[in-house]
Amino acid sequence: MEQPLGPDGDQQHSERWRDAMATFLDQVLCVCTSIRNNRNLQKLSLYGDTFMLQQEGLLDNSILHQIHQGDKKINEIQQLFMELLSNSRQLRWLSCSFMLGLVTPCSLACLSNPSAETLQHLSLLDHQHGPLIPPSELDRLSNIHSLALEFSDFTSELCGLLASPRRTPLHRLALLLNGAALEFKQLEGTPTEDDWKALIRASANLRVYIMALEVDSSELLRVLKPSLPLERLHLDSYGTMVSDAILELIAQQYNKTLTHFLLLRDGPDFPDLSVNRNEDPLVMLAWRCTQLAVLVVHGYTVWSHNLVAISRLRGSSLRVLTVSEESIDFDPDQSLYVEGDPVHNLVKEVSLGLGHVWHPCLDFSRVLSEPTQHFHRELHAFCTGM
Template sequence: MAADPNWAVLPSVTLVEIFSYLSHDDKLRASSVCKRWRSCLFHPNLWQKIYFQLHSSKRMKTKFLADRCGHFVREITIKFCSHNITDVRECGRILEIMKINKNLQQFCLQPSSCHMEWPDNNTVYLFDRYLDSVEGIIRNSRDLRHFSLGCLEELLEHSSTFLSLLGRHSRSLRCLHLASVKEDSEGYRIVELDPKLFHPFTTLQQLSIDYDHLTNQLLESFTFHNKTKLEKLIIHVHGVEADHERITNSSWHCIRSHCPNLQVTLNLIHSFDGVEALLDILQPSLPLTHFRQFFCTHLNTTAICYFATHYRTTLRSIHIIDGLMDGYPVPYTSAAEEDPFVMLAWRCSLLTDFTLIGYEIADEDVIAISRLRGMGLKKLDIPRVCITTVDEPEEDEMWGYPLQINFTAFSEQVSDGLSWNWHPLDDQELPLAVFDADADAERAYMDILLEEQQPISAC
């Protein structure tokens, strides 16, 4: 009878191959078999992608992985609380490790806020270390494909420097995210960004950028100066300068002809100016796919009607969120006879996601939207507090009692139109900033914006 096999002497290549099929937890269990198996656990082929979470409960694990795998990992995402000084320091430490990693291909920051909380005693020193590490990552990596700074305003003020350095990756870089978030849309410094810096990038598929830097010349660089077929353009609108160059319909037509699969996302963030200038920003040939408006204090219904007319074959999602006024939704007026959102649902055949928070909408219009879009509408987020009724007043209301909506019957009607179970959002499902103007509004939109900057498998 043959002796029992000696699993400890299996060739390393065989062990690594076996480990590659195991889940993370199963790899850890297998590594406890013996010292040799544990040594195979940290083979570079098993740690090509690491998602670092700097939350206190995961900090020790993250520190260990960064020290052990940071010099060879190919894809990293760092999620951290940018208002927590300990997280900021640890993120900086990981960046210092990564700047000597020549194998890094995907680099993605996911902060909780667009601003960093720096320690008072050495702010300049720590920030300079951040800049040095990010520049080192760009210089030393051989084949960078995805680069995202997570909307961090302080770092993105140095976009021109980063973009110049990224030129060495012009034939490999596919995703570049330089869009920022500015909570004060009326008081920020606009950094110069030369459109010519984008000319060398021949493989770029995704780009996010602030509207401040969007010019006809920049769009032309993706039409005439390189062979890239841009597929996704994300534009963040904050303030809008009176002398900002208007993007012509001709420029949008040219880039759309050159990049037939181009999808454009327009994000207005704390942008009163953006809502006011929306009809100047929009052009018929702009392939608008996603429109989002976060805490802009008012609604441009004329622009919504424009969507229904010009983006019938491109628009896929609408996400509008604002704060309540003294606890009540804000009414909007429209020159059109029909509600603009009903017209949108009727005409935009690809619309799958619709969110409207902070604005008053009639119950019959919600029902109409559900029936017009049917099961094609996968997401319909409207708060209970924002839904009103236009029914004729009953006797109780004439005596001073407010007319109440029967939300059970109403939800059933909407569900019937959608062919899936639907209910309006309750107060506890809404971001705190909807009720409290002093609350942190970033919690309502940062995850949405950062989701767009996540590395994709194609990268």
Template sequence: MAAGLNWAALPSVLVVDILSHLSHEDRLKATSTCKRWRNYLFHPSLWKKMHFELCASTRQKTRFLVDRCGRFVREVVIKFNSHSVSDVREASRILSVLEDNKSLQCFTLLPSSCHIEWPDTQFPHIIDRFLDSIETIVRNSRKLQHISLGCVEELLEHSNVLIDLLGRRHAHTLKSLHISTVKEDTENYGLFQVDSRYFQRFMSLKHLSIDFDFLTNNLLESFIDKRKAQLEKLVIHVHGFNSEQEKVTNETWRILKNHSPKLEVTMNFIHSEEGVASMLHILQPSLPLTHFRQFFCTRINTAAINYMKTHYRESLKSVYIMDGLIDGNPNLYYSHTEEDPFVMLAWQCKKLQDLTIVGYEMTDEDVIAISRLRGRDLKSFNMPLCCIVSVDEEEQTVLVGPEYLGEDFIQKVSENMSWDWYPLEDEMLPHAVFYDDADAETAYMKILLNDQTW
């Protein structure tokens, strides 16, 4: 080695390369050895991705890192409490620093809520500041590949402006776009215009999440082009159902699936009793449904569940249903057939790996039947203990409570699953399952935001 044993004299390219192979802790130790190595600690190539989890205890550290790296980091995740004034203000500050970052490629917001609360009258226009910063980031970055707005409804007020800007600036680089929202009041919300023609510009888009309100034939047809990348992931948030809305035809889904054979569709019904009731108007045989979820929709559409087991037996991988109990008792769902629809779903859907049903009554025999039919294929099977009942066929009565379940009930399910299975205890469930006034967002925001990660 030309430098002999003088590590401080190593060429800069070698120092940076050495540091790139170290963990964050070891990198700090190595750069504390001398001033020259310490200068390379914040080399742009060593800080390609930064995850900011905002809280009071890390605020000083976060501000330091933002000031040092915010103008060259390539991937940024901002996780914050959207009900905390200090967190919201700090998130806005980070966005303002990122405005000057021309190297930014991936940008993700992970708020705790679908609404950003801002009671501070001193700065009344915080949403406008968020929007201005996001638009400036889009305008200044050179090769944006991923953007997620964290399901925040207020940030989509100028969705046309944002999508138009993305199409003009990043048509050939954008691969992942998440502009779906969460609306807690599904009976009364405003619709923002999304012009489907703007999507025709995107040449590389593979992942998209969007509200069902904006899903049209024209929008999906914009991805049916041999010159463009194939769509791989489509997440649809259903809040309401408007019978006058243009219906996406089965022919459009068929052509899209032929063009994008790897496409997986996730449908999330959120606080949408109307949407669940209208599921048979939404689903189409050629829709490649992979993941189905419904959160606090107050009912199960068993006809739609039967439809799924008929048409999605080759695509459906997971079903997640969560609702609140009624006066401490599980809800009932009614089937027009003798067989339980979820037992039939487990039997027919060959790729089903995850099944969660919370808030609805299911008999111990049906739980055992599902475990027997799906067996080792199920990676997760979640049923609350408080929702599993036993039926006394002789006296035609339903017995509620763990004391009425057979002593070998859990053992039978575990043997069928080939792993130790246990029903969910009450303390493992979100508070919204038991209390009407509890915040339901804590039950689903993490799941929905996980759809939008890069």
């Protein structure tokens, strides 16, 4: 068992993270300085990998002010970023995710008029600040094809602006719903059912990708509107459990649009969502969602016979079926009517159902990647695959 850190250990720990943050600031300064005058820049994609800081409870802009000359460096970084936007002339892709201290609610106002005309993708994500995309600035970006932001910042007003007939239709919308941020970023003011309907009328080909981190079922019910054209849904948590009712809602509302569904939970137990139900909710989702191509499950009990049923229902159209070995359970009576090793039989039956060789996922770290990093990577694939 690890011993608690003493005073010396605490001091060393703090110094280590201060050094890490100082390095982070220096690297951001270096990058921004080198590209601030580049008028030919067409694509800028920045991701701040702050997962380790988040694990230590240090994911807060306030820690940057504890660094030597931290305030000065932060101001310089923000100024350089605004200069970069002001000097740009043909920017088409602007993505900045979780870059501590870089983007502020005023940054986008510095984007040059030529780049405002050419910009087709915009992604600004930061757990610390308020809305990073003011309505007045989004109104200026009339040729946006794809957009990514936090769900709490996607207001009814922004949705209304995107529904304007004067704009280029929106094709892709990626939304991150962070349960930990809901304490200070409320869902009041997010799009209503009528708002979504208006947006769909203006952007008939719109598809939406949502990642929900540690969000309970009551909050999910508030955001999963029937008219939302949901294509990809990633429900991820450490302790919060998704209810079977939510899975049923998803299967009913998005049966024609859902192609990717990830259900991940990194808790000590593996809840069984099929308890007290005649039909397993994951099987029903696979049956109803006829476009389902990717299904990933970890942290919930998946009975072997239900896994076989899913493979048979979707067949070869289910390109990816990833289920961690720990999540799979077997009917204790199965040995009475099925001979041989149950795992071998499962692999054989699922492989036959899918039409290709299948195996349970033995390394759950492949399934449980760091959520914000996964979102940044997936939104890139989602928005470039229009």
